[in-house]
Amino acid sequence: MMKKDALLVVDVQNDFLPGGALAVPEGDAVIEPINTLMDAFDLVVMTQDWHPRGHISFASNHDGKNVFECIETDYGQQVLWPDHCVAGTFGADFADTLNTSRAVAIIRKGTSERVxxxxxxxxxxxxxxxxxxxxxxxxxxxxxWVCGLATDYCVASTAIDAAKDGFETRVVMDACRGIDIDGSLQAARNNWHKHNVQETSVAETIATK
Known part of the structure; x- marks a missing residue:
């Protein structure tokens, strides 16, 4: 069977870039390599964090709770974050220099208040x-192929679920940046290796196309 490839660009949005509400260190450094990667793929899809103002993950919606604390929810533990990627705001927009015209679809996530x-x-x-x-x-x-922000959170979760759904999955490491809180980056890598997710680079990806 002929293999068909897709590039999945995760959450390259203003609130995750330097100066944003939930900035990933050097988050803007992924834009140029991702634009380069997109030229090597016929099929590009992007994800977009898109939260209502009353979102369960916002510390501001929980009296007496601080950013980065955890709460218990119906689906388990939830880390509390600063308000970020609120639907329709500048922070939720894709980075200006990201070539969004290449995306055949944009998948919005986190759109429900309660999850x-x-x-x-x-x-x-x-x-x-x-x-x-x-x-x-x-x-x-x-x-x-998965790239974007942040390596140890949304990129890792997306890559693992891609593998669980039966897709041969690779993370393009130099087209990602992580937060790396208390070893979270290495933990994410250990986790995706358990699901047979491979690691690659921009140059290696382009060379195989």
């Missing part, structure tokens, strides 16, 4: 799907 979402495939409750897996399967995609 967070790191993965581009399924919300944190493990049940609410975004439609991304169905889209890829309808297009005949068999291999997925």
């Amino acid at each position: 967070d979402s790191y993965s581009g495939f399924v919300e944190a409750d493990g049940a609410s799907v975004t439609g991304l897996s169905g889209l890829f399967k309808s297009l005949g995609v068999t291999r997925v």
